[in-house]
Amino acid sequence: MTEEVGRLVLRDNAQQALAISLEERAGAAALPAQAALMLRLEAAGVLDRSVAGLPDAAALAARIAAGEALTRPGLCALLPLAKLWLTEAIEASDLPDDPGFAPLLTAYFPAELGERFPALIARHRLRRELVATAIANEVANRLGCAGLGRLAAAAVPAAAARAAWLAGALFGLPALADAVDAAPAPAEARFDLLLVLRRLQEEAALGLLAAPQPLAAALAALQPGIAALVAAGEADQAAPEWREAGLPAAAVALAAAAPRLAAAPMILRLAGSAGATPEAAAQSWGAVGADFQIDALRQATAAAPAPGPFGARARAALLADLGAIQARLAAARLAGGAPADAAVAGLVREAAQAGDLAAIGVACHALAGLA
Structure with missing residues (x-):
């Protein structure tokens, strides 16, 4: 079992190293989301930048303006703190009690122990903590700091x-x-x-x-x-x-x-509510996205500057609004009543080209009027 324990430990180390390498490759584009995550970690009492050696908000703003990325040592400091924050939040929720995560507890132990003592493992006194840690490690390693920061804003x-x-x-x-x-x-x-x-x-x-x-x-x-x-x-x-x-x-x-x-979950929700096949819902979703330049507006929303403690959440809210609007427009199209408005499509195109959240908010309001 000693070799298996070693493999389990080394696998987690390798996954974290890979996560940092991918985050580093994402470059300067990831820094705004990393900065937003740092604000969340500070608010939760998990991050002390002076102790972690991470730049303060002013230094990060200057780096973002200069198109610079967070250094690899900075990423190495940020990712474990993000995992700690996520682990604590999961422990405080009912997520570790979901039977769907039970295999994570068994997988924490060498296979021989899992085969010999499944009942004891199932009632391990640290069961919830172990499951929460496994979920947090997997999610943070797969998403990275920037992806976690963007998703947690929503x-x-x-x-x-x-x-x-x-x-x-x-x-x-x-x-x-x-x-x-x-x-x-x-x-x-x-x-x-x-x-x-x-x-x-x-x-x-x-x-x-x-x-x-x-x-x-x-x-x-x-x-x-x-x-x-x-x-x-x-x-x-x-x-x-x-x-x-x-x-x-x-x-x-x-x-x-x-x-x-990427929109598959929303498309399936549309298919269920409209009584359509997934393929028909996807076709309608794509058609209204093209007609009203929604994909371009979504990309502009993701890339637009969103400074301040509420910037990331404002962006997440706009993206959620865009998804809901596109779903309503696609549902109308499936029902044979999709609106056509060249003026709104033109406004959306201009807002996407402007690339700021104010313009995008105006375009969302105009689209919502059609849906």
């Missing part, structure tokens, strides 16, 4: 962790990411593919914040629809350099479909 930390876990399970992302990391391919190609899968998990999680409870019920309700949407995009064009690099075909195919699949 929900309380435990709900964000559950949604991220559910997104990973629905798309099979942990196994695919592990296969990519182990592939005999250049690091640059592996990291780029892993970043696409990481973003898919984050964006899909946004649509899963209100997914059914418990975890098993959510998986049973959503897996058939997710599978149908994944299968519908088998012709998506993957980056040829990934195939040529020898990366796993399944991961490459999912990454190629990621822009379309």
Whole structure:
């Protein structure tokens, strides 16, 4: 068992090192979300920047303005603190009591112990703490600090962790990411593919914040629809350099479909409420997105500067509003009554080009008037 314990420990170390490398590769674009996460950690009493050696808010603002990234030592200090914050939030929630997470407790121990003493493990006095730690480690490693910061701006930390876990399970992302990391391919190609899968998990999680409870019920309700949407995009064009690099075909195919699949949870909710097939709902969702430039507006919202303690939450609220508006417009289209308004489409296009949250808010208001 000693060797197995060593492998379990080393695997977590390797996952954290990979998470930091991916965060580092994301570069300056990740710094605003990392800065927002630091504010959350400070408010929770988890982060003392002078102790952690992290820049203060003024220094981070200057780095953001200069297009600079957080250094690797800074990322190494931030990620464990984010895990601590997430672990404490999960422990305080009912998440560790969901039977769907029971395998995490068994997996914490060597396989021989799990086979010999399953009943004792199930009532371990630190059961909740161990499950919370396992969830937090997996979610923080898969999303990274920036992704966790963006997702946690839209929900309380435990709900964000559950949604991220559910997104990973629905798309099979942990196994695919592990296969990519182990592939005999250049690091640059592996990291780029892993970043696409990481973003898919984050964006899909946004649509899963209100997914059914418990975890098993959510998986049973959503897996058939997710599978149908994944299968519908088998012709998506993957980056040829990934195939040529020898990366796993399944991961490459999912990454190629990621822009379309990020909205899959919202599309499935639309299909259920409209009584439509997942494929028909996806077609309607995409059509209204193209007609009203909603995808461009969503990208502009994600990239717009959002300074201050409430900036990240304001961005998250706008993204949620855009999803709800697109769903209503798509439902109207499915019912045969989709509105057409060239003036609103033009306003949305201008707001996306302006790239600031004020303009985007005006465009959202105009779209909401149609829905």
